[in-house]
Amino acid sequence: MSGPMDARANNAGRRGVGARVPGWARPLSNERGGSGSLRLAENTIVILFGLLLAVATVNDLVGQTHVNHRLAADLRTWRTVTGHDYRNLDIEQDIKTYTSRDVVCGNVSPGAPGERTQLCLVFEGSVVAGKRAISGGYYLPPKVTDAAENRYSCFGTAASSGLCGRSSPPAGAPPAPAFKTGLGPPPK
């Protein structure tokens, strides 16, 4: 990189803009030769930062894979305990306190997503044999958002933590049995 161009640039720098500034701040038209140590430092920083990003990416990928594994277990458990092999289930993760608590909601009878009474099951704990333990749950009327004022017939942890805002099911609602918590079989 060093050559006549650099010499011109350096001379121009000394006579013009850069006459009163220290060497490191003088303008140059081309990079000076011999800036190998600077490039080495830059390369080292970029490579180290790249390694950090690579480790963070792989760590996040592994973490997300575990979360997906958990969510798949939630869906599988919901389908098993309800006996409904529905594809369109709503799944909500705990993004406020970052626990592994998930809520899966789905219709209690066949219909478009959210068009029937919804059964929402709360899952906690680790995945055991492809399934997760039910810690509680509640019901929602059709076509409403999953908010406290719409929830009824809470059971398990949903009841103990006061997730239900309605004291009774709406008129004409289908039966709302409490599901057994833990990894047990569905209620008869």
Next chain:
Amino acid sequence: MSSLVAAESRSIEPGGRELNLLTTRRLRALAAALSLLMLAGTIEIVIDASVGHSPLVPRSPSIANWLGFAGERLGYRVFLIALLVLTGSYAGMLALAAGSRRQVISTRWAIALVAALELIVFAGPILLSTDVFSYIAYARMAVLHGVNPYIHGPHSIFGDPIYKYVGSDWRKVATAYGPIYTLLTYPLAVLGIKGAVWGAKTQALLASAGTLALTWRCARVRGLDPKLALLIVGLNPLYFVYGLGGAHNDLIMTLLMMVAVALTFAGREAWSGASLMIGGLVKATAIVPLPFMILSRRRPAPLIGALLAGLLGAALAMAAFGVNGLDVISALNRDAGFVSTDSFPTEIAHLVGKPGIFPVDHDLLKGALVLIVLYLMWRTWRGYDWVAASGWTLLAIAVTSTWLLAWYTLWTLPLAAASRDRRLLAATLAIQALFIVHQNAPLLAPVS
């Protein structure tokens, strides 16, 4: 002795040529196979996406359903496998183009392959993003409904047929795009919904073609291999699947940046500065190369060109949208607060055991970005390639952003292809590779 060596050389030479010919043929066959893989992967994505809405294909007016005759709804598994195939083939093609002195990939072949991939994606539906529907919604708000898109979000036209296609996160959000871009989308408003989508896709295709042509030109001016530069950008899966597939205005932004680079190389620095300013009024990040260009050229022309273009653009923005059309800073500040799961700061937060990004992290990241920019400005002042410095800054913006989307990693790519510092290209491709790796959780553990 010397005549003996010469005689031996002569006797070996024909065999050596045969060997060379054989190797060249094998490498060409490999390049052909990789090209076919890229075409097959792209066709698979487009045909499956044409079937209709899926987690990867936004709800969209039916513009390419006829292509979905043989497809299945595009799911994560097929898409990610195709993306990995495209990425691997891209790496192989670059290695073949860069690593061999032989003409393994002819110029015609390179151009034809890039054109074919772009046209296949152009013919298909909108992929992986609802942004284009926001562009159209803002245009329709301004042109058909008389609503200022710099004050209101698309929810102000909830009765308009475009509204249902706008992403749910963006329905109440006023536009963050520059006023020149919003004006560029005005013609789309009168084309109907399908016509507007095709119009936006055409804008993106033309911008992409222009970016590719200018990348070629700039690389040649700098004594770099223009064909390799074309392949670096044109075959990049994130470029044509995400960028062009989503008809993102980032392609218009990169076009204007490359216009500026080409004009600088042609000695037309005032026009170059003007081009960057216009780019900045399309999408703010296009302005990034301007300080580096000014520091490098040390002449007032780029600054004067930028200021004149800025004044003209500001006058247009004021006339069309009032003072709100110029309030880019508040739009940038708002967007800087967003957090996406794909962003590197989020990944680093998870690595150190934090659940996510906190307000203090935003400040730290902004501080780090300022330091990087100051360092690169000093390096440019001391003779470092201003194109590379601009590229590093855009890469740093993408990496430090808490809201990272695939098309943000494209900003650097044409600059890296035309840069003398190959470290920038390596870093850009590495960042893109990490982005692609991070997408693969649904492939490793599907949720269904």
